[in-house]
Amino acid sequence: MSSDIDNIFTKAASGRSLVKNRQALTIDYVPERLPFRDEETKALAQVLSTIFKGARPSNLLLFGKPGTGKTAAARSVVDRLAKKASELETDVTVLFINAKIAGGSAYKVIFEIAEELGINKEREKQVHFTGLSMGEATDRVLNFIQRKKLNLVLVIDEIDSLVDRSGDDILYNFTRANQRMKGGFITLIGISNSLTFKDKLDPRVRSSLSEEELVFNPYTVDQLRQILQERAKLSFNEGAISEAAVNLCAAIAGREHGDARKAIDLLRVAAELAEREGITKVDEKHVRDSEDRIERDAPFVALKNAPAHHKLVILAIIKSTNGTTGKVYDIYLSFCKQTEQKPLTQRRMTQIINELDLLGIVSTDIVNQGRYGRSQKIRVMIPLTTIEEALKDDIDLTSLID
DNA sequence: ACTCCACAGGAATAACCGGGCG
DNA sequence: CGCCCGGTTATTCCTGTGGAGT
Numbered sequence: 001m002s003s004d005i006d007n008i009f010t011k012a013a014s015g016r017s018l019v020k021n022r023q024a025l026t027i028d029y030v031p032e033r034l035p036f037r038d039e040e041t042k043a044l045a046q047v048l049s050t051i052f053k054g055a056r057p058s059n060l061l062l063f064g065k066p067g068t069g070k071t072a073a074a075r076s077v078v079d080r081l082a083k084k085a086s087e088l089e090t091d092v093t094v095l096f097i098n099a100k101i102a103g104g105s106a107y108k109v110i111f112e113i114a115e116e117l118g119i120n121k122e123r124e125k126q127v128h129f130t131g132l133s134m135g136e137a138t139d140r141v142l143n144f145i146q147r148k149k150l151n152l153v154l155v156i157d158e159i160d161s162l163v164d165r166s167g168d169d170i171l172y173n174f175t176r177a178n179q180r181m182k183g184g185f186i187t188l189i190g191i192s193n194s195l196t197f198k199d200k201l202d203p204r205v206r207s208s209l210s211e212e213e214l215v216f217n218p219y220t221v222d223q224l225r226q227i228l229q230e231r232a233k234l235s236f237n238e239g240a241i242s243e244a245a246v247n248l249c250a251a252i253a254g255r256e257h258g259d260a261r262k263a264i265d266l267l268r269v270a271a272e273l274a275e276r277e278g279i280t281k282v283d284e285k286h287v288r289d290s291e292d293r294i295e296r297d298a299p300f301v302a303l304k305n306a307p308a309h310h311k312l313v314i315l316a317i318i319k320s321t322n323g324t325t326g327k328v329y330d331i332y333l334s335f336c337k338q339t340e341q342k343p344l345t346q347r348r349m350t351q352i353i354n355e356l357d358l359l360g361i362v363s364t365d366i367v368n369q370g371r372y373g374r375s376q377k378i379r380v381m382i383p384l385t386t387i388e389e390a391l392k393d394d395i396d397l398t399s400l401i402d
Numbered sequence: 403a404c405t406c407c408a409c410a411g412g413a414a415t416a417a418c419c420g421g422g423c424g
Numbered sequence: 425c426g427c428c429c430g431g432t433t434a435t436t437c438c439t440g441t442g443g444a445g446t
Contacts, residue, residue, distance in 0.1 A: 324408085325408080326408065344433095344434065348434055351411090368441085369443080373408025373409055374408060374443080375410080407441105407443100410439100411438100412439085413436100413438080414437085415434105415437100419430105419431085419432080420429105420430100420431090423427085424425100
């Protein structure tokens with residue numbers, strides 16, 4: 001027992017020589033120079049530079065698929081802006097909010113902004129975690145900005161998740177605030193993964209939010225390779241990773257749509273796997289395992305932590321073998337009876353199936369059976385063993401499978 | 403050409419929860 | 425404490441629909 005634990009430590013210690021800078025392999029890491037994004041960062045800097053002429057820069061929208069360097073570009077430019085501003089003693093406040101991490105709710109975004117601005121250190125008119133109406137919270141933030149005459153550059157990452165779930169009201173209030181405020185201004189930089197994001201906006205918000213816009217195109221496989229090589233040089237020790245392994249990461253990530261984030265994830269997990277094995281060089285095999293691992297992990301975790309009814313639905317789908325909604329629902333009902341649970345409605349179950357679809361756990365096909373109606377054929381997309389493994393802690397559920 | 407199945411999936415609304423406020 | 429507020433989950437009610445059968 002204790003020798004096992006000893007073993008883990010020994011392996012970890014011997015694997016330590018693999019990676020010299022783990023930080024450079026995380027998603028948050030922003031490299032000194034962004035390869036292949038010179039044009040974009042320049043354009044971004046150009047727009048923001050008006051701040052040094054004492055005027056409000058245009059609002060800005062950044063588009064592009066995941067892992068195309070939007071966030072990194074915004075971060076790097078905005079950081080340098082803040083640095084320059086303090087050198088020149090120009091008053092600029094920079095805020096970086098991730099709407100998705102904030103929970104996608106408008107109120108939490110406001111709260112986050114308030115927190116970062118330090119409003120809650122004031123004696124009055126604080127913005128609390130909950131308890132205020134949206135309007136009041138927004139007013140307090142805007143008043144604070146006006147009172148302090150802040151020149152605020154507000155970057156909202158994953159802005160589409162905010163609008164999806166809470167509508168564009170806050171964006172409206174923030175973009176409109178500039179006309180209302182005497183002293184101080186807000187420049188909004190929105191970052192969106194979705195290219196159709198603009199369509200969801202109210203026309204008034206759309207025109208003021210996207211005074212300027214910037215589209216980030218996916219990296220090519222070749223560009224990915226160079227990015228990875230650079231990153232690998234930063235994070236791995238000399239000779240700790242084969243060139244073939246790096247190239248494979250680039251190739252895998254490029255297969256989809258040039259997602260640099262995915263490429264770097266692959267690299268990091270591959271390194272972790274090699275370390276765990278106590279091997280001193282990361283090669284292609286580790287990258288392939290890493291791809292497997294990443295693909296397997298997400299659904300597994302989602303499944304394990306899913307609410308009881310989601311699990312029942314999955315089991316019902318398995319038992320129905322390519323069944324349609326109605327069939328799955330019948331089985332689900334019988335499962336509920338067996339486990340003495342109050343069943344949910346069919347409407348809710350289809351919602352749950354859609355959620356599972358989004359997670360990639362199941363896949364649905366609409367089928368028309370003419371006279372016999374129209375339904376969805378539901379298939380399970382992950383191996384049965386994974387599901388069994390994920391659900392093995394639910395004793396009362398395992399008895400349902402046979 | 404028309405019908406009508408077996409649902410899909412949107413909209414409104416209710417039920418419940420956790421946490422701050424007075 | 426009870427109340428308010430916003431979030432999440434679930435229900436209720438609803439309109440829409442592709443094509444096999446007639």
